[in-house]
Amino acid sequence: MNQTKRRIFEKTMELFAKKGYDATSIEEITASVGVAKGTFYYHFETKEKLFSFLVKESVRLFSNSTIAKASKAKTLSEKVKAIILVQVKIVIKYENFIRMIASEMWGDEPRNIICREEARKYINTIEKIIVQAGEQEGKQIENSKMLADQIFGLLCSSLMYKLRDENEDKQILKLEMEYHVLKYIKLD
Amino acid sequence: MNQTKRRIFEKTMELFAKKGYDATSIEEITASVGVAKGTFYYHFETKEKLFSFLVKESVRLFSNSTIAKASKAKTLSEKVKAIILVQVKIVIKYENFIRMIASEMWGDEPRNIICREEARKYINTIEKIIVQAGEQEGKQIENSKMLADQIFGLLCSSLMYKLRDENEDKQILKLEMEYHVLKYIKLD
């Protein structure tokens, strides 16, 4: 990826996260990068394809982080805690982008379908980690699906929490979130 | 509200829920109701105002249901359970509409701001119920904010859960959700 392409890529990511897919025009992207409109189409096929690519890349990144952290933890219980902490960190770091995925996850456009698929795949990844960890301990996790979905719910409630206290210190926010997560979400 | 207005109103609600705000054009609404485009504007001021009205009315409905159910429960613990069950029912019944609110909650358009405000007001309502119930039992709920936010997270995870098993029997879904809710979300 050359210099220009990379800059368009990053600015697009930033703008999609800040303003959403529809509200971000190619015009605005190229203008704020400082290139001509045609340059966008020289490097990328369509707006929608770039969006999908962006989402896939990001989810792959999130997946990798989650897998890496979980693999370092030893017990089932610690793996779940580790997974939760990664989610909290992702929300803190990629807040706007996560919001945008949440927005674009519904509807019939190709990009909506891709968002749903990627979210599913991501949750399935988490589920698999938990199931495998359980098996290693000789436990069979009955409701692993629900547990994984609930981690997604946690992500949403964190977004909501941040929405209320937008000006609060991020560090405190993080600690509080960890606290409430570990308190309310428990394994058997 | 006359016959035509009601039909436009309901079709709009349906399409907004199914396809989202942006993807639903006035053209499509009126065409599928079988009236002329101008008829929409005879009955409603703008697309955006109708959207906001729709959201406010629905949230008011949800609020009333929640308050009603909670007031019938006696102990703090039962109130929380009741609230949770209402959320589950709302998600089952108004799934698409809730999704749409979740989608439109981000961004800077007037309708986005209204969605945020209504969501906040709704969560605050839930928080108040819990705090007051606690006071009546002489308990002071420390983290009522988090609890309320988490109920919102529950809503999101339910949406996600449904997303996965779209074809499953609703009744089973409901029971399972109740089960996992009552299992994982606990009071002190």
Place this chain on the structure above:
Amino acid sequence: MNQTKRRIFEKTMELFAKKGYDATSIEEITASVGVAKGTFYYHFETKEKLFSFLVKESVRLFSNSTIAKASKAKTLSEKVKAIILVQVKIVIKYENFIRMIASEMWGDEPRNIICREEARKYINTIEKIIVQAGEQEGKQIENSKMLADQIFGLLCSSLMYKLRDENEDKQILKLEMEYHVLKYIKLD
């Protein structure tokens, strides 16, 4: 003309004068009269026809005033002065309506053509008065056309004058206008 029709008629005149033809909608007219939209069309054929009728009626009124005042004056010189004073008074009293005619005098719509015709007829009337008065004194007015047109120009400059000093006392304005008219516009 019954009560309702008369009220629509007058409100239309008022709104046309205040906001112009295009900026005044049937909706606004009927709403501010307090009747249903259909009532307008029960009493009047179209917006454009009512406009034309309004213009014709008003110009007839202005014509009559001018003729009446001029007929009371005896000499040619006094007739001209009288005519000028009537114009000044008309501008003061029907300022907005005159402005609207001036606005609608150009273009190809039927109403534009009628405005031009009426303005022409009005100026011709003034010209005739002057010519006849001249004949009675045995004078032949060479440039009566120009003189008449210039009285129209006076009207415009009065509008312009008022535009600048919109807040000034009307009485002073009137005196000043008379002063400058009698000073600069002179007969042979």
Place this chain on the structure above:
Amino acid sequence: MNQTKRRIFEKTMELFAKKGYDATSIEEITASVGVAKGTFYYHFETKEKLFSFLVKESVRLFSNSTIAKASKAKTLSEKVKAIILVQVKIVIKYENFIRMIASEMWGDEPRNIICREEARKYINTIEKIIVQAGEQEGKQIENSKMLADQIFGLLCSSLMYKLRDENEDKQILKLEMEYHVLKYIKLD
């Protein structure tokens, strides 16, 4: 300004002048230039902004002509005559455009306000020339405001004059106008 932009610009000016602002649609402009509708918006922000730009540019042009001609004349009296002659020439050359400004000078839309402001500024410019010329001759012009407004009135009456005799030879018209101007508008 490239070829296409220039052609749109000129066609717009022509159509605005001939048919007025409201009666000229973007559709008509682009169709008669032979480009797509979007091309208009590629080159110009909005219909209203182009209108305002057109008016400002034109008035600037008129102002410059007036100032240039007046500066060449030496005495107060000759400056006034020169100014009048410039107005006559402007009316002959830009007749339709002047009419359009006169039409759009009333009302509350942004473009109406700009028309008023530009007209005011223009008349003020004329006033200043006269006052300064007076001072150089040691005369204090009492009613310079009126004189300036009256030059505007002259412009209107010229328009009216042309309206009547649309088919007459322009040269004759010009001479007649000069004649009546110099005869009726006099300095102390």
Place this chain on the structure above:
DNA sequence: TATGAATGAGTCTTCATTCAT
């Protein structure tokens, strides 16, 4: 590799007018 002029389908909205009651 990059440009930017040009496109045209699509969107919301307005409004004079009609007509059944």
Place this chain on the structure above:
DNA sequence: CATGAATGAAGACTCATTCAT
């Protein structure tokens, strides 16, 4: 007499996309 629901043509404007250079 009066209503008001319904119409549909028309208008301004947006924007992803194409393409010749």
